Amino acid sequence: xxxxxxxxxxxxxxxxxxxxxxxxxxxxxxxxxxxxxxxxxxxxxxxxxxxxxxxxxxxxxxxxxxxxxxxxxxxxxxxxxxxxxxxxxxxxxxxxxxxxxxxxxxxxxx
Amino acid sequence: xxxxxxxxxxxxxxxxxxxxxxxxxxxxxxxxxxxxxxxxxxxxxxxxxxxxxxxxxxxxxxxxxxxxxxxxxxxxxxxxxxxxxxxxxxxxxxxxxxxxxxxxxxxxxxxxxxxxxxxxxxxxxxxxxxxxxxxxxxxxxxxxxxxx
Numbered sequence: 001x002x003x004x005x006x007x008x009x010x011x012x013x014x015x016x017x018x019x020x021x022x023x024x025x026x027x028x029x030x031x032x033x034x035x036x037x038x039x040x041x042x043x044x045x046x047x048x049x050x051x052x053x054x055x056x057x058x059x060x061x062x063x064x065x066x067x068x069x070x071x072x073x074x075x076x077x078x079x080x081x082x083x084x085x086x087x088x089x090x091x092x093x094x095x096x097x098x099x100x101x102x103x104x105x106x107x108x109x110x
Numbered sequence: 111x112x113x114x115x116x117x118x119x120x121x122x123x124x125x126x127x128x129x130x131x132x133x134x135x136x137x138x139x140x141x142x143x144x145x146x147x148x149x150x151x152x153x154x155x156x157x158x159x160x161x162x163x164x165x166x167x168x169x170x171x172x173x174x175x176x177x178x179x180x181x182x183x184x185x186x187x188x189x190x191x192x193x194x195x196x197x198x199x200x201x202x203x204x205x206x207x208x209x210x211x212x213x214x215x216x217x218x219x220x221x222x223x224x225x226x227x228x229x230x231x232x233x234x235x236x237x238x239x240x241x242x243x244x245x246x247x248x249x250x251x252x253x254x255x256x257x258x
Contacts (some may be wrong), residue, residue, distance in 0.1 A: 021128050022125040022165070023126055051150075051153075053158060058215045059214070086154065
């Protein structure tokens with residue numbers, strides 16, 4: 001699993017790749033919350049994620065809640081069908097904001 | 111047809127073991143003829159069960175111990191038994207949380223039940239703590255002995 005953070009157009013882009021599970025989700029949580037602490041919108045690029053479990057979903061929910069308190073955008077981009085299935089089962093597909101890719105998120109979502 | 115053991119694994123009940131468990135369950139499901147999507151759902155259910163053991167069975171009590179994961183095939187699909195050596199829990203106290211309550215955590219039991227056809231805590235054998243049986247049935251045209 002890899003996590004990287006960059007800045008584009010005033011937003012933090014958190015790019016995730018690989019499998020997010022109980023072992024790796026703390027890295028996701030740290031990257032998401034660190035980005036939110038710096039202020040501004042956060043886009044999570046999920047295009048490289050091959051697997052996500054409930055601990056990974058919990059990291060995203062925590063980020064969503066912090067962003068909502070701060071009044072900044074928190075967008076999930078390029079969500080794979082497997083990840084979307086987990087979010088739908090958890091009824092979070094109606095909670096998060098989604099965009100098909102990072103460029104669209106930056107252009108239209110924030 | 112009788113149950114047939116496809117794969118079995120005994121690993122330390124730690125987060126680092128989960129990837130290995132997922133790989134075994136995924137390969138067993140694919141070898142049995144499951145689609146990638148079907149295999150993903152069983153893998154996720156088993157992963158959630160095992161991480162509950164790691165986090166709550168052992169972690170919450172400062173304990174360490176093994177997890178045994180056994181995949182069996184029968185005429186309807188696959189069953190996975192997850193055995194731990196933690197303190198036995200009363201299955202009646204294990205409930206999924208309300209999904210209307212949007213908060214981090216607490217999704218594991220919900221996913222285990224949503225992704226399988228059976229999710230049952232069995233009486234553990236002597237020396238074991240808890241045994242969870244997760245079963246998922248294959249589509250009828252994918253079952254052993256049945257062909258389209």
